[in-house]
Amino acid sequence: MKADMRPRVTSADGIQAPVTARLSGERAPKGDRRAKDTIHWLRGAGTAGAMLLLLGLSVRGQGIVSDPGGDLGAQTDGTPGALECVVEDASAAPEGAKKAIGWAVGSTSGGYGTILHTTDGGQTWERQGTPEEVGNGALSGAAAVSAREAWVTGKVGEDAVLLHTRDGGQHWYPEGDAGDLTDNNLIAVSAVDLYTAWAVGANGLILHTRDGGLRWVRQGAGQVPPVELNGVYAADASHAWASGGNEEGKTYGTILRTTDGGETWSKVPYAITHKPPPSGCYLITIHGANANEVWAVGRDQIIHVSVASGGIRVTDQTPDFAGGFDINGIFAVNKKTVWAVADNSVSWRTVNRGKTWNERSPEGAGYVFRVYALDKHRAWVTTGSYSGHGQILYTDDGGKNWTPQNIPADPQMWGISFVK
Numbered sequence: 452m453k454a455d456m457r458p459r460v461t462s463a464d465g466i467q468a469p470v471t472a473r474l475s476g477e478r479a480p481k482g483d484r485r486a487k488d489t490i491h492w493l494r495g496a497g498t499a500g501a502m503l504l505l506l507g508l509s510v511r512g513q514g515i516v517s518d519p520g521g522d523l524g525a526q527t528d529g530t531p532g533a534l535e536c537v538v539e540d541a542s543a544a545p546e547g548a549k550k551a552i553g554w555a556v557g558s559t560s561g562g563y564g565t566i567l568h569t570t571d572g573g574q575t576w577e578r579q580g581t582p583e584e585v586g587n588g589a590l591s592g593a594a595a596v597s598a599r600e601a602w603v604t605g606k607v608g609e610d611a612v613l614l615h616t617r618d619g620g621q622h623w624y625p626e627g628d629a630g631d632l633t634d635n636n637l638i639a640v641s642a643v644d645l646y647t648a649w650a651v652g653a654n655g656l657i658l659h660t661r662d663g664g665l666r667w668v669r670q671g672a673g674q675v676p677p678v679e680l681n682g683v684y685a686a687d688a689s690h691a692w693a694s695g696g697n698e699e700g701k702t703y704g705t706i707l708r709t710t711d712g713g714e715t716w717s718k719v720p721y722a723i724t725h726k727p728p729p730s731g732c733y734l735i736t737i738h739g740a741n742a743n744e745v746w747a748v749g750r751d752q753i754i755h756v757s758v759a760s761g762g763i764r765v766t767d768q769t770p771d772f773a774g775g776f777d778i779n780g781i782f783a784v785n786k787k788t789v790w791a792v793a794d795n796s797v798s799w800r801t802v803n804r805g806k807t808w809n810e811r812s813p814e815g816a817g818y819v820f821r822v823y824a825l826d827k828h829r830a831w832v833t834t835g836s837y838s839g840h841g842q843i844l845y846t847d848d849g850g851k852n853w854t855p856q857n858i859p860a861d862p863q864m865w866g867i868s869f870v871k
Contacts, residue, residue, distance in 0.1 A: 548572040548829045548847065553869030554579075554601045554620070555833060555843055556590035558862035564590040564605055564612075565860050568620045570598075573831060573845055573856040579620040586612060592650070593866035594642040602626075602664070603866070604637035604650050611637040611652055615664045626664045631656065639736075639866070641685040649691050649713065651680035657693065659713045670713040678705050682736040682747070688712060690742035692756075694734035694749070702727050704734030704749050706756065710742075721765040723752050736821070740783040746805065748778040748791055755805050768805040780821040780832075788827040790850075792819035796834075800850055802827055811850020816842065823867045831856075835863030843867065 551572040557565035563582040588607030611632040642648035680695035706719040739745030743758035817836035824830035841864035
């Protein structure tokens with residue numbers, strides 16, 4: 452992989468990141484004629500209908516997948532991974548979180564789907580989108596790419612919805628082709644930059660844009676099984692991953708990978724080294740540190756996948772806990788620091804690449820659905836309850852304490868994303 456030679460900026464908390472936003476004098480890609488009045492309305496909005504949990508401590512084992520000539524085959528040896536010594540860094544400065552810009556989405560409240568927006572790390576949240584723009588449905592996925600642009604996904608009625616803002620959320624516009632969205636559901640979305648994004652959903656649906664949403668192209672025909680795809684992680688313009696349910700007759704979930712911008716998608720076989728629950732081990736969310744190192748979570752499992760010159764290595768990192776629970780969300784800050792969230796008010800964090808997972812539980816949160824983290828100290832989670840209400844919680848001490856944030860609507864909250 453080529454070194455990232457893009458110019459970099461340093462945030463107030465000392466974190467460096469490449470400049471990805473389009474500058475005022477920069478030309479848009481050829482054919483980019485995004486005009487608000489030319490976008491047709493499409494109904495839809497969706498929710499990832501899975502709820503998950505995580506508990507436990509010791510590593511159960513690992514599976515190794517070889518990839519000779521690209522023909523992946525799984526092999527499990529059941530050997531626990533070696534422990535890795537990690538030194539915690541100093542407490543992070545709070546300024547970065549206080550200036551964080553992001554969106555969170557949730558189920559219907561007041562007759563239409565919920566879109567919340569913050570420009571101060573969640574100290575204040577405001578609701579966005581009108582009932583006419585959003586529709587009476589549930590939203591489940593969010594991808595923020597700049598202070599002005601973000602995508603959200605979900606389902607309204609029987610149809611999927613894909614909404615895009617280019618003005619910081621003052622207006623939301625529908626995108627996608629009606630033929631792909633009708634009688635379907637878009638559950639998750641992940642964006643590389645202002646132009647490149649993937650969205651996934653039911654029936655093996657994968658949609659991709661490389662022109663900022665002017666056109667969404669369906670991918671994976673004949674390559675992707677017709678399962679519910681619940682999670683997607685876009686690493687760069689060429690590399691993306693997706694995770695989802697079990698194929699018919701199989702016990703484990705689906706992991707998909709592309710290395711050519713979605714022209715081709717291949718399945719990554721894996722196996723878990725503990726007894727699966729009777730319902731099987733579907734997968735929900737997937738996220739990575741980079742194009743070659745990702746984690747996927749779901750029913751009773753945390754799966755680590757790493758790609759190297761010798762092939763693809765798949766490791767079952769599921770902690771020991773009372774099995775059968777759903778692990779809902781995963782977020783990799785880097786190769787060592789990863790957060791996971793689950794049912795029954797549980798969140799976990801690893802600082803040694805998943806060799807051990809330590810509980811960081813927000814008491815009384817109910818179902819914890821998704822997580823977004825800035826580093827090993829600062830993270831947000833979204834929650835839901837049996838009664839249909841939800842919260843956004845924030846920690847700045849590695850999850851030892853969680854503070855509910857004040858939100859203007861409190862349905863079950865799902866996707867959450869901040870500008871990188």
